[in-house]
Amino acid sequence: MIHELFEQYGIQPSELSPLGSYQTFWIRNKIYVLVPVGQFQEEELVEMKHLSDFMLEQGDTNVAAFVPTLQGYYVSTIQEKNYCLLRGTRQADRQIDEGSELALFHSRGRMYPSEISELRRIGEWRELWEKRLDQLERFWQSKVASHPSNQFEKLFIESFPYYLGMAENAIQYVVDTEIDDEPQLADAGTICYQRFTPLTLTHTKRLKIPTEWIYDHPSRDMAEWIRHVYFEQGDDASESILAFLQNYEKINPLSAFGWRLLYARLLFPLHYFETVERYYLSGSDALREAYQDRLESFLDRYQQHRRFLGSFYDAIGLPAQRLGIREVDWLK
Structure with missing residues (x-):
């Protein structure tokens, strides 16, 4: 998997470690998360990428960004499975108030200006x-x-x-x-x-x-x-x-x-x-x-x-x- 990551992204992690249900590695104080995406349609992933970009623009530094492959694609095949590679910033270990954190997340997300079709569940x-x-x-x-x-x-x-x-x-x-x-x-x-x-x-x-x-x-x-x-x-x-x-x-x-x-x-x-x-x-x-x-x-x-x-x-x-x-x- 490490060898294929280098071939796809030009990134050479020394080891992979679990984070929740994901595989991750660290390079220069950035955490990279390998996310299996075989269950998603391409159109869904495109909307997820747009939402991620928007939330980062809104100042949510906890959001992971999509990392392109060397060929400029956002989905890679590693060990015959489809993955996206996401990159985030190390967060300080502190107690979080989930109610306030979620409310702020929703406030930012509500401002998303474009139409959502594939990920839309409201009213359904x-x-x-x-x-x-x-x-x-x-x-x-x-x-x-x-x-x-x-x-x-x-x-x-x-x-x-x-x-x-x-x-x-x-x-x-x-x-x-x-x-x-x-x-x-x-x-x-x-x-x-x-x-x-x-x-x-x-x-x-x-x-x-x-x-x-x-x-x-x-x-x-x-x-x-x-x-x-x-x-x-x-x-x-x-x-x-x-x-x-x-x-x-x-x-x-x-x-x-x-x-x-x-x-x-x-x-x-x-x-x-x-x-x-x-x-x-x-x-x-x-x-x-x-x-x-x-x-x-x-x-x-x-x-x-x-x-x-x-x-x-x-x-x-x-x-x-x-x-x-x-x-x-x-x-x-």
Whole structure:
């Protein structure tokens, strides 16, 4: 790999070291990150490159830049796989306030002046969720017809109707929000992450990797951070969540429309869908066992999770009634 890096980029690293899920090396106080990009279309990578250039122009020194090959291309083939090479600056080790950091990132991303098509997800949640739900429901029906063959399948067959209802509630909540409420300036699309969690910036030592980005409503990142923290900390998560939201809102206050989208995303049982999907996609017994443990944990805690969703607006001190935000009665 080191030899091929030299042939492609004229760069000779002494060794490669892991950073999160990436391979990296250092040259003259710059960190280089080798990112596999086989899952992306060329048009997606072009938009990621433009977003990266823009964020660097806006003064975000934590953003990694795309490095061209000796031939001027931004995708290289190394060991028969497609990669992009990104370059960033060493960041000082310090505690970060993720709410403020994310709000500033969104503020900059909102100013991006060009049209986004390939990475655009804003306004598409309902269609994407419906498609995902239909696929899993058809799969569930096939498992019911063939009868469960192991403990995971029994749990999946028994639990799916409940999470089907949760997903339908989330979809309806988005529909109602779009009918009942008007988006404000704060609801403009911005650069977001595919999945923003407390690990996103710590795994890469605060380096921001553009291949992890999409273009969406800012509540996406906020909801995914909250989801992750809740399932990590359970009922002890309320203090962390409140601090995160308060720090974010000091820079980027959410509209009523934004709060409703955030809540819709929390309602959608992404944790359940991903666990089931990854179990069946996994070829490893050890991974399947881990996903079964994870599913059992979710099912053991479903009542606490339901209470968390039912009391969410009250817990964060949001005057939902005054803002005209509908609550989900059955969760209360």
